[in-house]
Amino acid sequence: MAALRDGDLVALQLLLKAPSKDAVRQLCQECFSSPPAALGPLAQRACPGLAVSAEEAEQLVSALHNLTRHVVFRGLTRAEDILCLFPENFHQNLKNLLTKIILENISAWRNEAQASQISLPRLVDMDWRVDIKTSSDSIVRMAVPTCLLQLKIQEDAALCGNNPVVSALTMELSKETLDTMLEGLGRIRDQLSAVANK
Amino acid sequence: MGLLNFTREPLPEAVSADMHNLNQLSAQQFSALTEVLFRFLTEPKEVERFLTQLSDFATMNKISLGPLKNIVKSILLVPNGALKRNLSSEQVRADFIALGLSEEKASYFAEQWKVNSPTLTRLAVGQTLMINQLIDMEWKFGVTAGSSELEKVGSIFLQLKLVIKKGSQLENVYVELTLPQFYSFLHEMERVKTSLESFS
Numbered sequence: 001m002a003a004l005r006d007g008d009l010v011a012l013q014l015l016l017k018a019p020s021k022d023a024v025r026q027l028c029q030e031c032f033s034s035p036p037a038a039l040g041p042l043a044q045r046a047c048p049g050l051a052v053s054a055e056e057a058e059q060l061v062s063a064l065h066n067l068t069r070h071v072v073f074r075g076l077t078r079a080e081d082i083l084c085l086f087p088e089n090f091h092q093n094l095k096n097l098l099t100k101i102i103l104e105n106i107s108a109w110r111n112e113a114q115a116s117q118i119s120l121p122r123l124v125d126m127d128w129r130v131d132i133k134t135s136s137d138s139i140v141r142m143a144v145p146t147c148l149l150q151l152k153i154q155e156d157a158a159l160c161g162n163n164p165v166v167s168a169l170t171m172e173l174s175k176e177t178l179d180t181m182l183e184g185l186g187r188i189r190d191q192l193s194a195v196a197n198k
Numbered sequence: 199m200g201l202l203n204f205t206r207e208p209l210p211e212a213v214s215a216d217m218h219n220l221n222q223l224s225a226q227q228f229s230a231l232t233e234v235l236f237r238f239l240t241e242p243k244e245v246e247r248f249l250t251q252l253s254d255f256a257t258m259n260k261i262s263l264g265p266l267k268n269i270v271k272s273i274l275l276v277p278n279g280a281l282k283r284n285l286s287s288e289q290v291r292a293d294f295i296a297l298g299l300s301e302e303k304a305s306y307f308a309e310q311w312k313v314n315s316p317t318l319t320r321l322a323v324g325q326t327l328m329i330n331q332l333i334d335m336e337w338k339f340g341v342t343a344g345s346s347e348l349e350k351v352g353s354i355f356l357q358l359k360l361v362i363k364k365g366s367q368l369e370n371v372y373v374e375l376t377l378p379q380f381y382s383f384l385h386e387m388e389r390v391k392t393s394l395e396s397f398s
């Protein structure tokens with residue numbers, strides 16, 4: 001991800017026309033969260049509030065997007081590191097304001113980036129219930145406990161956009177299966193502790 | 199014929215005659231036949247082997263295979279019904295006697311029933327309907343080093359592959375969990391285990 005380009009720096013100065021610091025803050029947040037494809041519509045929405053032309057709005061939005069994403073990508077956490085991104089002659093107050101806003105949001109943005117990372121379908125919820133089977137066509141009378149486990153699984157967030165698809169999978173486990181599963185989970189826990197203690 | 203324990207339905211006519219024929223076998227022959235039957239009952243998938251053993255029995259004892267198969271069909275009615283209804287060995291013995299089998303042979307069969315019934319019960323329970331049975335679970339965990347949004351990540355992920363039996367097909371389900379989710383999942387599964395154990 002490229003550091004700030006000249007075009008970006010020029011565009012950022014347009015923020016001097018913003019009505020308030022909060023407006024700048026708001027715009028920064030929206031620009032970070034927006035995927036590249038949605039920057040166009042975002043620019044159109046921001047345009048009237050900033051008293052800039054449509055083309056200028058697009059450049060500004062793109063610049064903010066690049067700036068915020070770059071900071072998060074690099075994992076910059078100190079004010080000095082962020083200030084370094086701007087050239088010496090950049091407007092001092094604007095530079096400080098942007099740095100301040102970025103620092104305020106950096107950990108939330110980092111979490112957001114991690115949450116929207118590509119992954120296998122994610123577990124979002126689980127529920128269970130224990131039933132006692134009392135009768136069936138193969139045995140008229142019995143008392144066999146069994147477990148029903150329901151996992152709510154969400155498909156990859158990136159594929160679903162704003163409408164995550166959550167599917168519910170219900171499965172049945174016998175006592176033996178559960179014991180085997182717990183053995184496996186226990187081994188994972190032991191390995192995780194070993195890794196953590198290194 | 200009085201009330202039978204192993205079934206409430208009327209029996210096929212041939213059963214009496216088949217029991218009478220059974221009585222003609224020597225104790226040794228009956229014991230050998232019983233062994234073949236129980237081997238089949240405890241391993242119901244081994245149909246070929248069962249038929250081969252029956253055929254061998256028929257040849258060795260100079261009995262025709264056809265009638266032997268009919269006799270075996272009649273005998274098997276009792277253990278199948280007894281399994282369904284959790285009958286005791288006394289009840290099985292009583293039923294055979296009611297059907298016309300000699301006391302000696304009925305007692306012998308009931309004795310074999312007692313020995314084999316834990317295995318047979320387990321098999322019957324295992325055949326009971328299960329919805330989306332979990333067959334297998336594979337897992338791997340690792341560290342996410344970086345992504346297109348974050349140069350350095352260093353977070354742990356856990357991936358599970360669950361093999362589910364849906365009807366007659368197997369379906370693989372892939373799930374990813376975060377570390378806190380894993381601990382929570384483990385905790386819940388331990389609670390399930392406690393619950394199942396208290397009902398066993």
